[in-house]
Amino acid sequence: MSDLTDLGIRQIRDGVAGGDFSAREVAEAFNAAVAAAKPLNAFIVETPDHALAAADKVDQARAAGETLPPMAGVPIGMKDLFCTHGVQTTAASHILEGFKPEYESTVSQNLWNAGAGMLGKLNLDQFAMGSSNETSYFGNVISPWRRNDGGNAPLAPGGSSGGSAAVVAGRIAPGATGTDTGGSIRQPAAFVGISGIKPTYGRCSRWGTIAFASSLDQAGPMARDVRDCAIMLEAMSGFDPKDATSLDLPVPKWEEGLNASMAGKRVGIPREYRVDNMPEEIEALWQQGIAWMRDAGAEIVEVSLPHTRYALPAYYIIAPAEASSNLARYDGVRFGQRDLPEGANLQDMYAATREAGFGDEVKRRILIGTYVLSAGFYDAYFTQASKVRTLIAQDFERAWKRCDVLLTPTAPSAAFALGEKSADPLAMYLNDVFTVPSSLAGLPAMSVPGGLDKAGLPLGLQVIGRALDEQGVLDAALAIEERAGFVARPERWW
């Protein structure tokens, strides 16, 4: 039998249920992989005992002949944006260093209820702000991938769910939670050659997830393949009365419903997603994706999403605006770090605490957000951006009259080297150009690996679907997956 860490979610679930191996064996194998993966800096906290305890519970349940829950025996990585009871939760910030919640986020609780265990809390861009995992207070996550040019330049795993991407690609976890505000699941998934889906806004409860931009934040799974994503998304989703934006709808049986045939489906190709300076290889992969869709039986239609080019600027107004307010609670008064200089008054304490507690990118976005909400600028920026958001949603609505899903590249480039873009925030923000529009519209969207570029690095294709049509998105991604035959994996160097 192959190494247990080579197995994905479905294989582990079925293997444990079938008695091929115990959940404890699986947990131990992944715990060992976690312990050996320190050079990737993917974990902020390791929780081997959590994984073992969950595994033992599953093994006991199986021994007792009980019906096993849908992710029984699967150990996963938890992005450190989800509050976990008694386990440090930091959002990769200094200001929350040492913060141990007295509560469990709904999404993580749903996963534990489904029989999953936790390998550890995964590194990310600080407060999920970043596209390269270079803004973490706990240091960069290093992608398990390397270019095939013989150079050893450490690469970005993407962000903000960089730790999640790194561990799934590196066979250190079979799956991991991500969160996606403007592409933070899809872009890192594309960078490391795995699958990741951001469901419709409201599918996954935001309760207990540290907020970045509330109207955009959505949790979702990152896993080796489409089926694993379907399994894990089912476990994570569901109505939560504690989140006023949660969708009060039953969770569809996405895994059961998987169907790679695109017969009778129309796949839209948005012409505005052809951007300047996009590498030829990405354009080529997109064309390949179109061919695969046609091969799967789909009709290809060109569509127009005319306001696409305003999406990124609108996003970088709305998201920082919400963030500037959401992050006001980190003030040193009730939890987390407090800096109280000698003789400081309340304002001094706020200033010192937030100066020391937030990284540069977080401060940049708080400043942007504060600015765009200020008296005299609000209408010019925030109101205008909100209107653009409506227009973008309408673009998609019109497109759905002509097609069932949209196919686009996930990111405008393959993974870049750490440090390559971190000095230029605008260049970094451009990474989100393909992922942001669907975030603004709250639509389900998924990245699935399509192939490798000349440097041997993965490239992803993005499928965007109608609101609530995660099934359509998963099905199209599955059709690509079956045709792409993507089996590349990073060679272990750590």
Next chain:
Amino acid sequence: MESTYRIKGATGDWEVVIGLEVHAQVTSNAKLFSGAATAFGAEPNSQVSLVDAAMPGMLPVPNRECIRQAVRTGLAIDAQINKWSRFDRKNYFYADLPQGYQISQLYHPLVGEGAIEIEDGDAVKTIGVERIHVEQDAGKLMHDQHPTRSYVDLNRSGVALMEIVSRPDMRSPAEAGAYLTKLRSILRYVGSCDGNMDQGSMRADVNVSVRKPGDELGTRTETKNVNSVRFVMAAIDHEAKRQVAVLEDGGAIQQETRLFNPDTGTTRSMRSKEDAHDYRYFPDPDLLPLELDDAFIEECRASLPELPDAKRKRYEALGISAYAANVLTAEVESARWFDALLDTGAAPVAAANWVTSELFGALNRLGTSIVDSPVEPGQAAELLALVADGTLSGSLAKQVFEAMLETGDAPGKIVEERGLKQTSDTGAIEAVIADVLTKNPKQLEQYRGGKETLFGFFVGQTMKAMAGKANPQVVNDLLKKALAS
């Protein structure tokens, strides 16, 4: 009704323009966006949920009961109910504001235009209400617990408030006082706010400006958090006079926020417009717009009790005097008590007179309120019935009522036990009268000599001898006959 209230300045008369923003705590067991309790006076930080403390990842969920109460309040003042409203964040940093923002409604309030009528004697004036929105209260800083540190109590953090914003329609401290009193009465009738100003359940921000009659509106100041009707009137009086003095000195009024000092009755500057916060209001992305359907609004409407104006008119239609009707309807508890009394079939006018004089007098003397009245409406009805059927005279009724207050017993029982029944037995009364005349020969002589005012003396003596139980009419008749013989 045009107010004639003027401030006499050196340069002539000044008119005062007043608007009130009243913060009323919504009566609800739970906070606006969390399930934490809201009882007054609880141990510090004992009524704080994770949401109220703004722990990471916590989210607000609107409490339907708070929304319902605000809608009912809006309906009670005939206001526009906005079926689509939205919550906004008001951002500022303070230690009593855990989220770093207050969830309020700036752009799309729940309740729009309404109106409240105030009375001044026979005159009636309508004060416009611009809007009612719902918002969160903040916590409380405690500076007296430690020599160098401040403590925070988050019990109030997240408690639901209604902000009821009037039009600048008031023109005198008295009108402002009448408006606030009327508003408080309506809130208490509706049950959407307990109106306990001393507990902070209701407080007012007072906007005041002055102008020469007929001029454009002057620059206003806002005096924050004034917590009694009397203080509101005092704050207006002081602030208006201060503004007149400044203007007549050639100065200008600064748009600013001021604080009222109840000990001195004066206001002082808190912060100027330049120092004003930029609150960076924007729609709260954690909350969906609030959408109400007709059924919900109709349910709210159907749940409204009879309101003070309607009740007063109904009482007046029953023949009750305008004065008594006003007194009876001012406080919801009095009105409820009186309605219960009317429900027994008591004669309205006699009942109103008895409640406003005898009952209120007694409660006043005992230092208690009608809620804790030792006499129930049913017992009062029995007493009034005993008077109506002639069993008790007015003075006997007073005696019985005193005994009821002391013992809590029913009037019938008291009358029975103490033999307080009025007598019309002419034989017995005649015997007593004969005795009285015999014992007071001097007065009898004077009376017969023409001093007829002494008739009352004989009545008094007779009643006294009969321990007040004689029917006064019978005594009068028999006494006249005896004196004439």
